[in-house]
Amino acid sequence: MKKTKPILILLICTLFVAGCTEQKILERISITTLLGYDLEEEDKVTTTLTVRQVSPDDKSSLETQSNTEETSNGTSIKVNLQTSKKIMAGQLRVLLFGKKLAQDSIEQTLHTTMMNSEISSSIYLAVADGTTKEIIEAQYENITDIGQHVFNLIDHNVEEQHSVSSTLHEVVRNNYSPFRDIAMPIIKKEGQIIKINGLAIFNKSKMVGELSSEDAFYVIMLRDKFKAGSVELSLPGNTLNHDRDQDDKLEVSIDSIKSKRSINLTNPSTPEFDVTVDFGCRLIELHSNENTGRPEVTKKLEKAIGDKMESEISRIIKYTQEKNSDIFGFGDDYYASVRNSGLTEAKWHQMYPNMKVNVKVNIEIFRNGVFE
Amino acid sequence: MFKNNKQKKEDKEKKEQQKNEEKPKKEPISPDKNQFLLTVKEKLHSPSDFIVRSVSDNMIVVYVDNLVDNKNLNEIILTQLQEVEETPEAIHQKLTIPEVDIVDELNKFIGDMLQGAAVVHIVGHEKVVVAKISAYQSRGLSAPENESQVIGSQVGFNENLSTNISLIRRYITNPNLCNEKFVLGKQTKTSLSLLYIHGIATEEYVNTVRQRISDLDIQDILDSAVLAELIDDNSKSIFPQMLLTERPDRFCDGLLSGKVGIVVNGSSMAILCPYAFIEFFQSREDQNLRWPIASFVRLLRFFAIFTSIFLTPIYVASLTYHYEVIPQPLLVPLSESRAIVPFPPIIEALLLELIIELLREAGAKLPTKVGQTIGIVGGIVIGTAAVQAGITSNILIIIVALGALSSFTTPNYMMGNVIRIVRFPIILLAGFWGYYGIMIAICLMLIHLLRLSSLGAPYMAPFYPPRFKQWPNSIIRLPITFIKRQTVNSRNEDSNESQQGEKKVAK
Numbered sequence: 001m002k003k004t005k006p007i008l009i010l011l012i013c014t015l016f017v018a019g020c021t022e023q024k025i026l027e028r029i030s031i032t033t034l035l036g037y038d039l040e041e042e043d044k045v046t047t048t049l050t051v052r053q054v055s056p057d058d059k060s061s062l063e064t065q066s067n068t069e070e071t072s073n074g075t076s077i078k079v080n081l082q083t084s085k086k087i088m089a090g091q092l093r094v095l096l097f098g099k100k101l102a103q104d105s106i107e108q109t110l111h112t113t114m115m116n117s118e119i120s121s122s123i124y125l126a127v128a129d130g131t132t133k134e135i136i137e138a139q140y141e142n143i144t145d146i147g148q149h150v151f152n153l154i155d156h157n158v159e160e161q162h163s164v165s166s167t168l169h170e171v172v173r174n175n176y177s178p179f180r181d182i183a184m185p186i187i188k189k190e191g192q193i194i195k196i197n198g199l200a201i202f203n204k205s206k207m208v209g210e211l212s213s214e215d216a217f218y219v220i221m222l223r224d225k226f227k228a229g230s231v232e233l234s235l236p237g238n239t240l241n242h243d244r245d246q247d248d249k250l251e252v253s254i255d256s257i258k259s260k261r262s263i264n265l266t267n268p269s270t271p272e273f274d275v276t277v278d279f280g281c282r283l284i285e286l287h288s289n290e291n292t293g294r295p296e297v298t299k300k301l302e303k304a305i306g307d308k309m310e311s312e313i314s315r316i317i318k319y320t321q322e323k324n325s326d327i328f329g330f331g332d333d334y335y336a337s338v339r340n341s342g343l344t345e346a347k348w349h350q351m352y353p354n355m356k357v358n359v360k361v362n363i364e365i366f367r368n369g370v371f372e
Numbered sequence: 373m374f375k376n377n378k379q380k381k382e383d384k385e386k387k388e389q390q391k392n393e394e395k396p397k398k399e400p401i402s403p404d405k406n407q408f409l410l411t412v413k414e415k416l417h418s419p420s421d422f423i424v425r426s427v428s429d430n431m432i433v434v435y436v437d438n439l440v441d442n443k444n445l446n447e448i449i450l451t452q453l454q455e456v457e458e459t460p461e462a463i464h465q466k467l468t469i470p471e472v473d474i475v476d477e478l479n480k481f482i483g484d485m486l487q488g489a490a491v492v493h494i495v496g497h498e499k500v501v502v503a504k505i506s507a508y509q510s511r512g513l514s515a516p517e518n519e520s521q522v523i524g525s526q527v528g529f530n531e532n533l534s535t536n537i538s539l540i541r542r543y544i545t546n547p548n549l550c551n552e553k554f555v556l557g558k559q560t561k562t563s564l565s566l567l568y569i570h571g572i573a574t575e576e577y578v579n580t581v582r583q584r585i586s587d588l589d590i591q592d593i594l595d596s597a598v599l600a601e602l603i604d605d606n607s608k609s610i611f612p613q614m615l616l617t618e619r620p621d622r623f624c625d626g627l628l629s630g631k632v633g634i635v636v637n638g639s640s641m642a643i644l645c646p647y648a649f650i651e652f653f654q655s656r657e658d659q660n661l662r663w664p665i666a667s668f669v670r671l672l673r674f675f676a677i678f679t680s681i682f683l684t685p686i687y688v689a690s691l692t693y694h695y696e697v698i699p700q701p702l703l704v705p706l707s708e709s710r711a712i713v714p715f716p717p718i719i720e721a722l723l724l725e726l727i728i729e730l731l732r733e734a735g736a737k738l739p740t741k742v743g744q745t746i747g748i749v750g751g752i753v754i755g756t757a758a759v760q761a762g763i764t765s766n767i768l769i770i771i772v773a774l775g776a777l778s779s780f781t782t783p784n785y786m787m788g789n790v791i792r793i794v795r796f797p798i799i800l801l802a803g804f805w806g807y808y809g810i811m812i813a814i815c816l817m818l819i820h821l822l823r824l825s826s827l828g829a830p831y832m833a834p835f836y837p838p839r840f841k842q843w844p845n846s847i848i849r850l851p852i853t854f855i856k857r858q859t860v861n862s863r864n865e866d867s868n869e870s871q872q873g874e875k876k877v878a879k
Contacts, residue, residue, distance in 0.1 A: 018804035025717065026691045027710040031703065054707040090696030091703060118696065148700060 027054045030085040033147025036132025037072075037109050038098035044068050045101070045109075047075040048133045050147045053085060062145060064137050072112050090118040093151035095125050095168070096132040096187065102200060102207035107175070110205070114172055121169040124154045127200040127207060129188035141192055153194060154185060161229040163196055163216055175205060178345035179331025183219060186210060201325040203349070209323035211316065218313050221259055221277060222328045230255030232285075239304040240290045240297060252305065253285035254365075263330065265337040272356040273330060275313075279306075279361055283368040292368040302363040309361045321353045330355060399478035403496050405432060415482055427453045430495040439488035441507035444469065449490055449503055460499045463492055471504040483561065508532050513539075516618040518785050521657040528618045533637035536620070537565055540635075543624040544569070554585050556599070560592040564599070564636040572630045572857075577646060577827050581632050596636040600643045605825045610794065612786040613826040614645040615652065622656040629857060632827075646826035646861050648833050650846045653677065655783035658849045667848035674847070676778035680791050683771050683778075684721050685802035685810050691717040693806030709765035718803025720764050724772045725795065727754060732776070732792075829861035 036048040048066040055061060065082055069075040080087055095113060097106055113119055128135050136146060143149045157163040166184035174182045181202050188197035199211040199219060211219065217231050230253070237248030244250075257279065264274045283292060283301070290297050320327060331348045335341060402408045409424060412434060416422055421437040431453060435445070448468055456466045460474050475481040476499045481491050488506020513535070516528030529536045537551065552566040566585065568578050584603040593599055597616055604613040617623055618640050626644040627633050634643040653673050658666040690698055691710065698706060713720055731750035735743040751773075758764045775795065782788035794817070801809030824831035834842035844850055 014801075014804060021693065021805060023692055023716070024695055026695050026698070027707045027713075029695065031695070031707075033700075052704070052707075054711045056712045088695065091698070091700070093700065120696065151700070 024088060024090075028085060029088045030083050031091045032087055032089050033091055033145070034094050034096070034136060034150055035089070035092055036096040036098065036128065036136050037101050038131045038133055039101040039104050040068055044070055045072065045075070046098075046131075046133060047072060047079070048136045049079065049087075050136060050145075051083060051087060052145075052147075053083070062147075064146075066133055066137065072109070088118065089116060090120075092119050092123050093147060094154065095123055096128045096135065096150070097125070098128055098131045098133075099207070100131070102127045102202075105205045106202075106207075107205040110168075110172055110175060113168060119168070121167065121172075123168050124151065124158075125166050125168055125171050125184050126150075126154060127184055127186045129186050129197055135187065135189045135194065138189060140194075143194070146194075150187065150194060153187075153196065157185075157196055161220055161224075161226060163213070164199060164219055164223070174329075177329075177332065179326065179335055179343065179348050180329040181325045181327050183211075183223075183325075183327040185213075185216075201320060201323060201327050203323065203325045204345075208325050209319065211319070215312075215316050218309070218316050219327060221279075221309075222261055222275065222313065222317075225261070226257045226259040226279075228255075229257035229259070230284075231257065233305060233308055235301075235304045235308055240288055240300055251285070251287045252283070252301070254281040254305070255284050256280075256282040256366075263333045265334060266358075267356075268334070268338045268341070270354065270356050271330075271334055271351060273333070273358070275357055275359045277309075277313075277359070277361045278364075279309075280364045280366055283365050286368075298365050298368065302365055306361045306363045309363075310359045313359045313361070314357070317357050317359075321355065324349055324353055326352050330357075401476060401478055401481075401493075401498050401500055403498050405430075405493065405495050408493050409434070411478065412482065415478070425450075427492075428458070430458055432493050433490050434485070434493065435490040436485055436488070438509075439486070439506055440490055441488075441505045444505040445490055449492075449505070453492065458494050460492075460494060460497055460501050463494075463501045467501070467503055469503045469505060473502040473504075474499050475502050476500075486561075508534070510535060519617060519619050519622070519656075519783065521619075521655065521660070523660045524657055525619075525621045527620060529620060529623075529635075529640045529642060531638050531640050533563060533565060533635060536635050536642065537567075539620045540567065540624060540627075540633075543620060544627065548572075549627070552582065556585065556588055557590060557592040560594065562593045562637055564593075564596075564634060567627060567633040567635065568631075569627050572628065573632055574630060577632050577829070580827050581634065581645065585634075593636065594638060596634065596639040596641045596643050599634065599636055600645075604645070605827065609820070609824055610790050611649070611821070611824060611831075612652070612784075612790070613647065613824060613831065614643050615647045615784065616641040616643060616786060617784075618642070619656060625656055625659070646829040648826065648829070648861050649821060649824075649831050650833075650835070652784045652787040653782060654846075654849075657783075659852075661849075663849050663851045670847070670849055673781050673783070676781040677791060680775045680778035681795055681798065682810065683775050684725065684768075684795060685798045685813070687768060687771050688717045688721045688799055689802040689806040689810055692803060706765075706767060709767050712762040713765050714762070716803070717768075718799065720768060721772070721799055721803075722796070724758070724764050724768055725775075725799065727758075728772055728776045729792070826861070833861050 030051045030053050032049045032051055034050045038046040038048070040046050046066060046068045048064060051063045051065055053061055053063065063083070065079045067075045067078040067082075069078055076087065097109065101109070114121075140146065154163065158165045163185045164183050166182075171182050171184060174180045181204065183199055183201050185196045186198045186200050188195055196213055198213050199216045200207050201209045201211060217229065220226065220229070232251065232253045234249040234251050236246045237244040237250050238246045239250050258281070259277055259279045261275060261277045264276075266272045266274050286292060286301075292298060292301070317328070326348070331343070331352070334348070335343050402411060409432070413422065419436070423435055423437050425433045425435075427433055427450065433449065433453070452467055453463065456463055464472050464474050473484075475484070481489070481500055481502050484502050484504065485491055487504075488508075489502045489504045492501040492503065510532040511530050513527050513530055515526045519528075527539070529539065541549065546569065548570040550566075550568055550570050554564050554566065556562050556564060564585075566578070566581060581603065585599075588602060590602070600612070600614045600616055601607055606613065615626070617626075623633055623642045623644060631644050631646065634645075636643075654670065658670055661669070691706070710717075715723070727750070731746060731754075734750075735746045738746060755769050755773075759766050759769060776792070779788050779792045782791055798810060798813040801813045803809070805812065822832050822836055830837055833839060834846055842856075845855055
């Protein structure tokens with residue numbers, strides 16, 4: 001008898017409290033998969049989104065909705081006025097920023113996105129070349145679900161390390177870190193195709209520059225490890241054969257790249273960094289008739305590839321220094337290596353353009369001439 | 373705990389007192405023929421199948437028709453009684469029947485007579501000769517229906533106690549196999565046997581079972597399942613704490629690994645205890661298969677329990693509250709199949725689960741041939757019709773069918789039932805509170821399981837209390853040379869060290 005009372009109370013609570021939970025039954029809500037923010041005049045923001053709705057005729061349909069309001073909540077109220085089912089953002093996969101908005105500041109948008117508990121922190125963020133509205137609202141012949149398409153586009157390129165990973169989690173982490181800046185892919189609509197067209201680099205939360213998508217390779221190399229990357233390089237024509245002209249390009253393609261980078265602060269006052277990248281790869285394409293089985297040929301190739309990469313990396317670092325955007329996180333290394341540095345965000349952004357970096361890339365070609 | 377023990381003790385004393393009071397007084401046997409017949413008839417309320425047969429002027433044979441073996445009666449008793457001196461002692465010596473007794477007490481020989489004995493009464497003697505020539509009308513040995521196995525023996529217990537015990541003795545030819553007889557039930561006087569192997573079984577468990585059986589004060593026992601419920605640790609729990617098996621090989625395997633067994637007359641199921649939770653999911657057949665195959669099947673079974681219990685609740689919770697967790701490729705098919713369903717997921721799931729339960733119950737109650745038809749009607753007709761009518765979604769039908777299928781892989785029917793029924797409260801909680809509800813259900817279930825015991829031995833052993841050495845063979849089936857003979861909860865403290873760690877096979 002003693003036990004019956006609490007059980008009864010529990011049962012009654014179950015019944016009453018169950019009424020308080022908010023039900024989100026799958027087919028009775030509209031699901032957003034892609035969201036785009038564009039900046040309009042007077043600080044207003046246009047929100048464009050794709051909405052998947054299920055109708056009782058067994059078919060699900062995609063709609064795009066667009067609205068302009070000052071806060072994102074305001075727009076969501078307005079969008080809800082236009083749809084038959086409540087819009088939920090829990091299945092959001094990609095968040096796009098219009099270029100104008102990115103250049104203005106994405107701080108506010110990041111903040112509201114982070115605050116929304118529904119939204120997963122593993123969604124991808126990207127900058128749209130132009131406005132997001134024209135990408136999302138355009139009609140495509142071969143793309144049925146634009147939300148899923150853009151997500152897959154970014155996802156598989158991140159998996160294969162062709163593009164910098166820019167999940168909400170990583171971006172917010174970089175944004176909140178005082179000595180590190182954001183980089184995220186740029187997406188562009190070209191006719192009927194949507195493609196990744198480079199890398200946007202940020203100073204704090206403002207987009208300040210663009211790198212080409214080929215440069216993204218070197219950015220990943222400095223920021224991260226390669227587990228299985230691949231790249232195509234054009235070396236000077238006289239690398240292997242001295243008779244040939246230097247301007248005649250020698251095309252090389254390598255894959256199965258494994259790389260590891262280490263950053264050492266050598267001189268805190270300038271500051272000066274030593275960046276060493278250990279780089280292993282497999283040669284798959286070489287536009288030359290040289291016998292790559294010979295060790296001296298491989299040596300020459302390794303040296304030429306290393307030189308090429310060093311110069312490319314130096315160029316990219318220089319560009320980021322011009323734009324004052326520390327996407328590699330040198331500031332974090334500085335802060336970690338120098339005791340009592342009293343480094344602040346403002347101080348680091350003063351130091352960054354004057355920073356010196358010595359890049360050393362050690363290439364090793366493990367295999368060549370794999371026949372598949 | 374203390375209070376409980378005290379109460380139990382008091383109860384026990386009371387019961388003993390009652391027993392003493394109720395014990396019938398010793399009634400003498402009348403030496404006079406007519407008086408004797410009168411008292412016996414009065415005792416039995418003059419039944420129509422009570423037969424009195426005069427052998428000579430002074431000697432009569434009484435018995436209950438159909439309970440005695442007519443061949444023995446005619447060929448041995450009746451012929452030999454013609455030639456014998458008319459004293460009980462002489463008859464006792466002369467009769468060529470295995471079991472002959474001299475009894476001087478009325479109630480005792482009436483009990484024997486009701487079990488199939490012929491009673492010889494001689495005028496002038498206060499004793500009777502009881503010749504036990506009972507004929508059992510029992511079904512022949514057949515394959516067990518509920519616990520079938522592909523490889524291994526195909527014999528099952530039947531309803532006859534002595535046949536069952538002889539089956540067990542054929543498996544274990546060992547003088548240490550102890551057989552203690554009890555009679556239970558005031559009305560039915562059902563006999564039952566407590567079996568264990570001396571030296572392997574833990575004395576503590578044997579004593580517990582013995583005590584619990586002798587403490588029982590009930591009117592009737594018709595099946596061992598009732599007995600199991602009466603003597604287990606927590607009769608109110610949904611989980612069975614003792615195994616009911618109809619396989620002699622499984623029963624003997626249990627005895628050999630140190631468990632205590634009970635066989636009840638009139639029931640084709642024998643009881644094995646103590647049994648741990650995990651052991652309900654181990655089949656005897658696992659021992660007969662090669663170890664990697666048996667391990668795979670065993671793991672499959674564990675997986676099946678989880679799908680069976682949690683798949684439908686997860687469906688309900690995900691679709692009602694947690695649409696965020698649905699993978700993108702599943703999102704469209706799921707929502708499209710749900711589009712025309714008018715109910716919320718919880719109603720939909722409960723409806724379909726109820727249909728499946730109805731089908732199962734109908735199939736179990738009907739004869740095999742009709743049962744199959746029911747399966748087809750239920751599975752195909754109701755399944756497709758329900759989807760086309762838009763009452764349920766395609767995907768839920770798959771999930772519910774999978775859950776039902778999984779629950780049937782449990783080697784024990786009683787445990788399989790539990791797995792099926794325990795789903796309903798979890799579905800309800802999932803419909804009320806989503807994943808939180810499922811978590812609450814898991815917690816409550818775990819707490820309950822951890823509190824359970826079987827003959828005082830922990831039910832969740834070897835996981836809690838952790839006995840790491842027994843984990844491998846509980847989860848997978850190890851090669852036979854690695855198996856310790858004594859299983860979870862059956863460690864015999866009394867037997868010496870070497871025996872305790874004894875392996876099944878010594879190399």
